[in-house]
Amino acid sequence: xxxxxxxxxxxxxxxxxxxxxxxxxxxxxxxxxxxxxxxxxxxxxxxxxxxxxxxxxxxxxxxxxxxxx
Amino acid sequence: xxxxxxxxxxxxxxxxxxxxxxxxxxxxxxxxxxxxxxxxxxxxxxxxxxxxxxxxxxxxxxxxxxxxxxxxxxxxxxxxxxxxxxxxxxxxxxxxxxxxxxxxxxxxxxxxxxxxxxxxxxxxxxxxxxxxxxxxxxxxxxxxxxxxxxxxxxxxxx
Numbered sequence: 478x479x480x481x482x483x484x485x486x487x488x489x490x491x492x493x494x495x496x497x498x499x500x501x502x503x504x505x506x507x508x509x510x511x512x513x514x515x516x517x518x519x520x521x522x523x524x525x526x527x528x529x530x531x532x533x534x535x536x537x538x539x540x541x542x543x544x545x546x
Numbered sequence: 547x548x549x550x551x552x553x554x555x556x557x558x559x560x561x562x563x564x565x566x567x568x569x570x571x572x573x574x575x576x577x578x579x580x581x582x583x584x585x586x587x588x589x590x591x592x593x594x595x596x597x598x599x600x601x602x603x604x605x606x607x608x609x610x611x612x613x614x615x616x617x618x619x620x621x622x623x624x625x626x627x628x629x630x631x632x633x634x635x636x637x638x639x640x641x642x643x644x645x646x647x648x649x650x651x652x653x654x655x656x657x658x659x660x661x662x663x664x665x666x667x668x669x670x671x672x673x674x675x676x677x678x679x680x681x682x683x684x685x686x687x688x689x690x691x692x693x694x695x696x697x698x699x700x701x702x703x704x
Contacts, residue, residue: 505625508550512627512702521626 503527551621560692570598587673639691646683
């Protein structure tokens with residue numbers, strides 16, 4: 478997948494925030510957070526911004542686009 | 547197994563559809579049309595259909611309510627991933643339903659366009675033939691839709 482993320486790492490440094498807490502904070506299900514962390518689902522821009530804002534980081538620090546071409 | 551509420555709901559719909567309409571299909575196919583007038587056969591088939599619709603409504607309401615009680619409002623409404631999965635799966639179901647509609651139209655138009663009757667009806671003598679081609683296409687499209695949804699949920703959950 479061309480888009481990777483450091484959501485798991487961010488949760489770890491946020492006092493090991495649970496997936497459920499993060500899910501509730503950004504308005505998605507825990508399964509969606511799991512899928513994002515495993516790079517199996519790319520969240521919408523809105524959810525990506527919400528996640529980055531929650532960890533007080535710029536979007537590019539949490540999500541990265543890898544040019545595979 | 548780690549399942550979201552929407553995935554559980556999809557499993558219930560799939561199992562209920564397969565069981566109830568499987569029962570209906572078996573009963574309709576086994577109606578012996580050679581031993582009763584077409585009008586009676588149609589009435590028997592409609593009786594089974596009414597039963598199937600009643601069963602599916604009762605099962606869906608009972609089980610969907612049961613799993614919804616355990617979930618939060620957000621779980622019941624689903625999120626953007628649930629909506630994306632539903633849209634992708636709808637597309638698969640749409641193709642199956644379209645093929646069913648085209649088959650039904652072909653069945654209805656064949657005698658007028660080519661002056662010949664379709665022989666499919668002779669091989670599958672079920673009451674209200676065109677209605678059942680359309681109905682089974684709809685049921686099959688629902689089964690394809692639910693199955694595709696579950697596959698997409700499972701792929702993400704690995």
